Amino acid sequence: MPDFQPKIVAFVCNWCTYAGADLTGTSRMKYSPQVSIIRFPCTGRIDFMLLLKAFASGADGIIVSGCHPNDCHYSSGNFHARRRWIIFRGLLDFLGIDVRRVQFSWVSAAEGAKWAQLVNETSERIRELGPFAGYQRLRGLGVG
Amino acid sequence: MNALREKARELLATKTVQVVIGYAPGSGGAARALFVREAAQAGELVFDETCLQNLAAYLMKPEVRRLGRAALVARPATLRTILQLAAENQLAESSLLALVPGADGVLSLSTFSAIEAHVAAQDNDLSAAEKSELEKFAAMGLDERREFWQEQFSRCLKCYACRAACPLCYCTRCTVECNQPQWIPVPAHDLGNLEWNVMRAMHLAGRCTNCGDCSRACPVGIPLYLLNQKLCSDVLSSFNQRSGMAARADHSLSTFKPDDPEDFIR
């Protein structure tokens, strides 16, 4: 599907990945414009419900990114997030929801290049997977 | 069974407890919960393989709490539920004792530490059959799993019987009842049903003691136990933790280890 431009939402923490993405900008590295960022104080703040909401609202892919282990501005928010995602991923997979559509990563404030690469690779993968039609169909109501 | 009745009589006669929550024969050959408040009524108590309900759910009901101290006839999962509820600050040690019917009489566990010791000695693993069912699921293709659950969830009525039967769903305001923002659609349509069931499973991860009451409660027969067993199994394999093993906080999802697995994180 060459014309397909996926919608990807990135949930990122303010201190590492948001700053890392800022660095991508200041370094003028280019990446795919299909990804937009929503800023959170910490990955620990990111409720799994928001990921569901993103898919339900038509996201084809999701990036969740924060500070590397031990680098969390709040010391352990990312560790809590990591546990949450371990369980959440397992559950989605069990339900037959393709977890390749959710990319988790640690991108530090210094990793501007990693951010660009992550976005490009994720966009490419989502583009290959195509629109998340299976999930988006759920939005239509089963009104008999 | 006689030992159980005898014990119930004694506990009520000595006013050690004000109510014994146990099982009585119910409709359709199944057992049902019985609240024995008079020693004379203790003869109605039974305990056999039909007695499946996790009676700990009643410990969270204000109407039952008002009756006073309770003796609860407990199955293995019930004991773990009691500990999990205690770890979540929901139960006072003085509010209950657990009665565990066994081959040689009835064990009366009146402290959390006694329950902990008992639970530590019992088999808390998923059964071989449960494990192999999970393995069967893991072996299925992604689409096959999706179709399976889509069909299951399409039947969900959002009657919340799973939630009502679950002793750990004691929240007085469930996420599904939060509407600012509206996290989960109220109507029982496909999206609402999926989000409801994912949310419930996530909220039980690391807390569910695999009593199976959600599945038994579901009027349309959705195998909710599969979700919970999957998460129990993941919590164990990823964090080496089990819910309901101790009456103090040891929550697998609000704690962490620096070296938790992260092979999926780039």
Add this chain to the structure above:
Amino acid sequence: MNARDVFKPFLMRIEQITEEAPDVRTLRLVFQNEDEGRGFIFRTGQFGEYSVFGEGECTFCIASSPTRQGYIECTFRKAGRVTSALAALETNETVGFRGPYGNVFPIDQWQGRNLLFIAGGIALPPMRSVIWNVLDLRDRYRDVTIVYGARTVADLVYKRELQEWAGRDDVKLVTTVDPGGETPDWQGEIGFVPAVLDKLAPASHDTVAVVCGPPVMIKFTFPVLARLGFAPGDIYTTLENRMKCGVGKCGRCNTGKHFVCKDGPVFTFAQLQEMPQEY
């Protein structure tokens, strides 16, 4: 003929927004379709379902008097999803309205009698409709007394109208705030409504009392009125049970066999004494 769906709201334009108190505001609504407006008749005491499209419906009484034609008003406190959305709307935006529903204050029967209105907090709106209704027909009634209390001075709603009533010599207005809720320049009473009422001791002879307020206020006001000699049949109130449909179907508002949405919301104390305590 394809009858109008009972669930289909009239489209209303917000003509005016009045800030009444913190988080409390009044919307003046006019029918977008003039024909619908012309055919619309309501009487005091009735309520409606107001909706913000995309957020849902909520139930309020019609706070304006039927004597003031061409618009209806509602007053609400921003609390839940719908009221928050309602509070976010601007003039000229659209809200939905279904109604009028429910029974009415029998003001025709009250002709020639004294009227005592007792209200607390955000429960003044249903009372405001009936107060303006009788004031607009002032010569049909004898003494009109209004006792109104709120938690704090800021929480008093309809401040401009309170001033107007206070300035009229054919209305006796007593306002009060809860202890601690007064401001340094507060001229009114300080105390809870039942206590103030007790002190005021209005004559019960040939007087109709209308009481609107939170359940706890109502609970303590009835005994005071009884002591003052009011007959249960002469005490009116409105019940505010939760509703969804407003037309006797959704199953929410029942108190016993009574549909608050159909048989109410206006009940006399005499009726309430016969009804189960489910409100």
Add this chain to the structure above:
Amino acid sequence: MARIGVFICHCGENISATVDVKQVAAAAARIPGVAHSVEYKYMCSDPGQQLVKDAIREKGLTGVVVAACSPRMHEPTFRRACAETGLNPFLCEMANIREHCSWVHEKGDATTEKAIDIVRTLVAKVKKNKALQPIQVPVTKVALVIGGGIAGIQASLDIANAGHRVILVEREPSIGGHMSQLSETFPTLDCSQCILTPRMVEVAQHPNITLYSYAELESLDGFIGNFKARIRRKARSLDETLCTGCGLCTQKCPTRKIPGEFDAGLGLRPAIYVPFPQAVPNKPVIDREHCTYYRTGKCRLCEKICPTQAIRFDQLDEIVEVEVGAVVVATGFDIKHGDFFPEYGYGKYPDVIDGLQFERLASASGPTLGEIRRPSDGKVPETVVFVACAGSRDPAKGIEYCSKICCMYTAKHAMLYRHKVHGGKPYVFYMDIRAGGKMYEEFVRRAMEEDGVQYVRGRISRVFERDGKLVVKGADTLLGARPMEIEADLVVLATAAVAQPGAEELAQKLHVSYDAHRFFSEAHPKLRPVETNTAGIFLAGACQAPKDIPESVAQASGAAAKVAALFSRSELVREPLIAVVDRQPPPVYSSCVGCFLCQSACPYQAIEKEEIRGRDGQLIKTVARVNPGLCQGCGTCVAFCRTKSIDIQGFSHEQVHAEVLALLNRGERDA
């Protein structure tokens, strides 16, 4: 009634070169709730800010979105501009269309579309923003310093000299800590007590310092600026106000053969004692465990002899409550003792000793008055084997880390031995020499080259006794792992530096976190090394990790500087971006069910239990409450709350939910 203003910045050409800003402005104007939408060359310039301010005033804006650079750059700028007009600064958000858009994408429709998406997202957010007030926390300008070793002393003096009151709590009868036990210090070999005791006296005499020796922290509640500490002053069995420190009692005490803690068990002390002659305070304490009177009910000799009648046998522990604004934890370290090294015969052979014991042997004030004599028979050892890394860097022993100070003090010990025993043969078994530090490498080299200390690279496997000698078996790994056997008279183990035995308990009292080895955790390993995760509690010295004296002192001064900075204002002003727990009027009170999963998730121990009681005092429910002094606003608790009862200001459920929907619902009207 949202009236949002959107201000789109060209940033010169930084944004407008790739984003069609006019189109963005036009699209923003169409978003429901947007009352004003303009673009401008440099929004952050004075005229740009004026544009924002004027629009707020003229259009009565209720919220502002500045679409420009990263909020990390100019959010404070624009929030300040809003505040100047009277608009609450937290009703201003920035849409990052530069770093996250114009700079990273090529010019084109997709880039402009994305800029519009970002603006729409932030407009949706700002509509749900609430006016927030900064949190003001009063600060009690008194510091509590726990631990009276060199780190605690330094921190106390620095804070006191900055003009603030200090309460110094020391567990032992005297301050001084491990440093007071040392003989000389590396790399200068100056006398430890000579440099320490003046500082100790300064503490005792400083008008701003209240010293509670022989005291321990009982509990600590509260939060930054507002802690309440309860301190247990253990019964000295003595009225300190009467005692003159004349020392008569300690001389006359009949119970004299108690191994002294100060001499690391090598010397003896009486039951009523002052740990060492230069102790501060110089007041004795009765060791009730050994005192004849306490054991038998008879004696009371000290009482009889005391010229000021200061002895108080019936004295009880006393609890002192103090209010402090900051806490410096300087509880130091311990070393591994006892049966931790059975293979080295430690504890079995009296002549296998640890480094601290050697310090006492080498100290002029020690049990041997500074002569190196071995404990068993008082003989001057002819051969001494020093074993570095005894326990440290040994995963098998459960101590993976390097104790950091041993290389240096072992070199010092070997040198001191050579200086005192001229014909003595010192051997040092080591794994690596870690001598990073000013003059450190030179110091070790001096030991090897000038003092003839024999360094052998290798681990020793065993120490056993043979014919009155300690046979040290090891291998020299530099010489092809050649097995070695040395017959020694004294073996000195540089045992691992470990956390104090009570560290865990103390950490729990303080609500600070600690690592796997029970050393206290700093807030950030690089950038916040003296802070803990609990605001207002700072770390100094070896309680955080093994450290030498200069490092401990430096960290102590660092902690003191942090405290002084905190005390520089009488009120602490913090951004209100913190979590709050739902509260409602009765009968609901709060939607919180009190499961307290949030409590175990909070990195800052900011979540407290609040008991809600009815008018009759009956407990209605126990619910969570966020302590605004402790919360740092990470929001981890928010994501855990099943009832959505905790929310975080600035990143609330409604805000982020609205952002997600707005971002994805391109072209649709958001509700």
Add this chain to the structure above:
Amino acid sequence: METEKRSIQREALAKLIEQWCREGKRVLAPRKSGDKVDFDRVTSLSEVSFDHVQTVQSPKSAVFPRVEELFSFRSADGQVEVRDRELDILPETVVFGLRPCDAAAFAALEAIFNWDAPDRLFTARRARTTLVAVACSRADEYCFCTSVGGGPGAVAGSDILLTDLGQGEFLAEIASAKGREMLQAADSLFGPALDADKESRLAKPAAVFAADAVAAVLAGLFADTAFWEEQSRRCVGCGACAYVCPTCACFDIQDEGGASGKRLRCWDSCGFGLFTLHTSGHNPRPLQSQRWRQRLMHKFSYMPERQGVLGCVGCGRCSRGCPVDMNILEHLRAIAEARP
């Protein structure tokens, strides 16, 4: 209308279903899936289960779906356009194989939805729905239709009632104009009336209580808190009973899809704790015992008095579906026996 008696063979029945499908009708019938039987869309007789006692869910969703769009709306620049549901596209539906009790339940739904202001969507769906019931040859311990005025072979409510006479033969009783229309459209598939003993083919559930006796007792039982607490102690407050009930019709109204979305009606239950919760936090029915009382009172006291129809048809689904065995029959018997 006089009931007309005809017969139909199993093969003809199969053809009849096929014919309905060809006519574009939606045919809902009991279908077995796992160990449960429930209504589902079918296209052939072979999919239909006959040997079950009762389905898990009732057929009420044919006229009262668990989620239904009331209307849709579009918003732009503060202006809203409301679009009615198009009634013409609602499907013509045949509910086949429902039990006589289920057929009787439609009268109760009718009473709830149309006792006062007519409900447009319900009415439209009901008009497009034909009920072809199958009489019960078996009953179980949960069935009590005979206590509430029904019976395993009762015709009332059905458009056509079939009774299995064995050997692939069914008695067909045509009981309404709709039924007659259906017959006329496929007259050749029906045979003449048979001289068969219908009664002998029917289950014989015993009448356990008299509904009017229950109503009489309930009238004085409201305030007996202890009685209701005792009855409801086991109840966990879910909505299973209401959702499987053929007459329960409490609903909620919800908007979805943002400002250009839909207003939906969806099932709700008086058993839920938050059902009656006021915004202020006040709850008229805070206790499960009060909610249980409401459920029974509504069906057996308020509905007969206000709408002139009993709110229960004795299908027993709530008892079968209850996770904690709140057997309604037992409780009704206890009520009937509570007072003279």
